[in-house]
Amino acid sequence: MTTSASPIRPIATVLSVDQIPVTSVLSNKSQRIVVDHDVDSDEAVILALGYKQEFKREFSLLTTFGVSFSVLGLLPSIASTLWYSMAYAGNAGLTWGYLVGMIGVMAVACSMAEISSAFPTSGGLYYATAMLAPPKYKAVLSWFVGWSNYFVQVTGAPSVAYGCASMILALKSFDDASYSATNWQTYLLTSCLTFFCAIIASLPTKWIAFINSGSTALNLLFLFISFVIVLGGNTREDQGLPKFNTNDIAWGITNYTEWPDGICILMSFMAVIWTMSGFDSPFHLAEECSNAQVATPRAIVLTAATGGTLGFVFQLAMAYTIVDVDSAVNDELGQPYVSYLAQILTRERVYALTAFAVVLSFAMSFSCMIAASRVLFSYSRDGCFPLSKWWSSVNPLTKTPVNAVWANWFMGELLLLLMFGGETPINAIFSVGAIGSFISFTIPTLLRITYSRKTFRKGPWNLGIMSEPSGWVAVAFVVLMIPILNFPQYRGADNTPDMMNWTVVVYWGSMFLCMVWYVVYAHKIYQGPKSNLGKESLISDEEEDNVIEAISSKGQDVQFYGEKS
Incomplete structure (x- = not known):
């Protein structure tokens, strides 16, 4: 779940792929995804599947x-x-x-x-x-x-x-x-x-x-x-046939x-x-x-x-x-x-x-x-x-x-x-x-x-x-x-x-x-589905602390999706 709400400063979201209940091209690799905005549940799932959210979700x-x-x-x-x-x-x-x-x-x-x-x-x-x-x-x-x-x-x-x-x-x-x-x-x-x-x-x-x-x-x-x-207006009877x-x-x-x-x-x-x-x-x-x-x-x-x-x-x-x-x-x-x-x-x-x-x-x-x-x-x-x-x-x-x-x-x-x-x-x-x-x-x-x-x-x-x-x-x-x-x-x-x-x-x-x-x-050239997330969006466990520190130094708040900070 998201741990911060309505921040005044710009935010970045860190999403843990393995915490999202899906199987994807990024699963079981200890991957984190960093995006520069708040994330809802629909976007979290598509990100965890390895893709950017490129469409507006205007279908119900x-x-x-x-x-x-x-x-x-x-x-x-x-x-x-x-x-x-x-x-x-x-x-x-x-x-x-x-x-x-x-x-x-x-x-x-x-x-x-x-x-x-x-x-x-x-x-x-x-x-x-x-x-x-x-x-x-x-x-x-x-x-x-x-x-x-x-x-x-x-x-x-x-x-x-x-x-x-x-x-x-x-x-x-x-x-x-x-x-x-x-x-x-x-x-x-x-x-x-x-x-x-x-x-x-x-x-x-x-x-x-x-x-x-x-x-x-x-x-x-x-x-x-x-x-x-077809049922009520047919002309079968006019042709000497039964109605049905x-x-x-x-x-x-x-x-x-x-x-x-x-x-x-x-x-x-x-x-x-x-x-x-x-x-x-x-x-x-x-x-x-x-x-x-x-x-x-x-x-x-x-x-x-x-x-x-x-x-x-x-x-x-x-x-x-x-x-x-x-x-x-x-x-x-x-x-x-x-x-x-x-x-x-x-x-x-x-x-x-x-x-x-x-x-x-x-x-x-x-x-x-x-x-x-x-x-x-x-x-x-x-x-x-x-x-x-x-x-x-x-x-x-x-x-x-x-x-x-x-x-x-x-x-x-x-x-x-x-x-x-x-x-x-x-x-x-x-x-x-x-x-x-x-x-x-x-x-x-x-x-x-x-x-x-x-x-x-x-x-x-x-x-x-x-x-x-x-x-x-x-x-x-x-x-x-x-x-x-x-x-x-x-x-x-x-x-x-x-x-x-x-x-x-x-x-x-x-x-x-x-x-x-x-x-x-x-x-x-084709090895199956692949993520279209850029390298800058994907980080490993070892890189997480350095990336978060870099984000914070830019004046952005960091929030986590899928795990608590």
């Missing part, structure tokens, strides 16, 4: 939840991933398949939340991996996790914006049957959306928190209105793959995994959040639980009202959600509900960019990327990593060129968001329940006796899903290049190149 639990819920983007995520739920397993992918998938997702989220409480830094996943891994393997494992998570982040905004552009153009086709969007029109519209999203993601933290609070309110409002209209489908139809499997029903259901988990992958965003905002060791894990669990529940309820409404799954998936509009709405609603209501999804997709896109920029910033701080000095800088005006925002935007523009190869290659970036995220989420959890089982220092938010059971369920779920997420819909001679699952190329190909780079060169 609710505003952090706002960003992550916007990244989750339930309505646009559901709309964009119907290819993987209905198109694989029919209505079962929307109902009981979704519920089964959520069991694994919640285990992953709860285990990650516990780890975030112990390592509340924006580079948390890869930082935690390095701290929990055997010393011999901490560099290579953290490198793998860092790049896997970065691929998720850098593909997030362009994939969501692509889905948004697709819905806009599908509405145009719905209005004018003679219109068919070209790849260039889709690319340019998507690029415009991501450009404006990058501008928003470059704003100061306080503005971002305010905007995301508004987008969270819109997410909940538009989802509720859409739910009410029977239970057998709503919960039944229609296997559109060439795999057995069990594999088919597992493949439909792609939708719930991709939809729910945004719950890690609070982890990446931990350095901008007050009371981060508690607020961050709470925001992660709240996002996953709220998103999972509301997502299931909305998809249940879809399963009980859809007229023809096959027609929705294969309609010429090219967007299953718009096709589904057109089956059950008047034209005006189709426009309205699709507009809701479009607005929320835009909000989801810039929220994805915010999280992605924090990941690039934090990893560059440790030298993981080429030109790391540029991406790890904080803009002096906005106090946000603006360079990282625009670097990710440029990478996204390159990824969007995949659409010129057809729908299958561009849809692969959705697969990257699913498989890459859950692999990076789960490796630190595996280390937590194996190698570091007895040495892990829990944060103030933890799972108690449920820590290991949750961890094992999470790991088992992801190990099961890794090969499934690479399965194509069709097999044998039917698995043509335009129908194959390009995840194998886009994700595993990229990860292979990253690991080759590490083996050939990067291992020489």
Whole structure:
């Protein structure tokens, strides 16, 4: 605790790293950190983890939840991933398949939340991996996790914006049957959306928190209105059909793959995994959040639980009202959600509900960019990327990593060129968001329940006796899903290049190149996370008395954090 309060003279704080209940790159080295100002508990933790406090902590639990819920983007995520739920397993992918998938997702989220409480830094996943891994393997494992998570982040905004552009153009086709969007029109519209999203993601933290609070309110409002209209305002009875489908139809499997029903259901988990992958965003905002060791894990669990529940309820409404799954998936509009709405609603209501999804997709896109920029910033701080000095800088005006925002935007523009190869290659970036995220989420959890089982220092938010059971369920779920997420819909001679699952190329190909780079060169310069505190800030036990004397001679008062003087 701090031993002096409201000094009249300038102060310096001496913090003992080993007295702060975290495991870090500075732990067990008898290190002291000297800073020229008062230190609160949040800054003490980030200093003990080895990093300067560079952001303003203007996010609260609710505003952090706002960003992550916007990244989750339930309505646009559901709309964009119907290819993987209905198109694989029919209505079962929307109902009981979704519920089964959520069991694994919640285990992953709860285990990650516990780890975030112990390592509340924006580079948390890869930082935690390095701290929990055997010393011999901490560099290579953290490198793998860092790049896997970065691929998720850098593909997030362009994939969501692509889905948004697709819905806009599908509405145009719905209005004018003679219109068919070209790849260039889709690319340019998507690029415009991501450009404006990058501008928003470059704003100061306080503005971002305010905007995301508004987008969270819109997410909940538009989802509720859409739910009410789908159930109460559908035109099924006008078509000579009952108001709702029977239970057998709503919960039944229609296997559109060439795999057995069990594999088919597992493949439909792609939708719930991709939809729910945004719950890690609070982890990446931990350095901008007050009371981060508690607020961050709470925001992660709240996002996953709220998103999972509301997502299931909305998809249940879809399963009980859809007229023809096959027609929705294969309609010429090219967007299953718009096709589904057109089956059950008047034209005006189709426009309205699709507009809701479009607005929320835009909000989801810039929220994805915010999280992605924090990941690039934090990893560059440790030298993981080429030109790391540029991406790890904080803009002096906005106090946000603006360079990282625009670097990710440029990478996204390159990824969007995949659409010129057809729908299958561009849809692969959705697969990257699913498989890459859950692999990076789960490796630190595996280390937590194996190698570091007895040495892990829990944060103030933890799972108690449920820590290991949750961890094992999470790991088992992801190990099961890794090969499934690479399965194509069709097999044998039917698995043509335009129908194959390009995840194998886009994700595993990229990860292979990253690991080759590490083996050939990067291992020489990357040894794992490192402190960015200057040498003048770090002192040893032997140097403490001399440093304190020097500080006092300058007319500064000295106070101690973590121990009494």
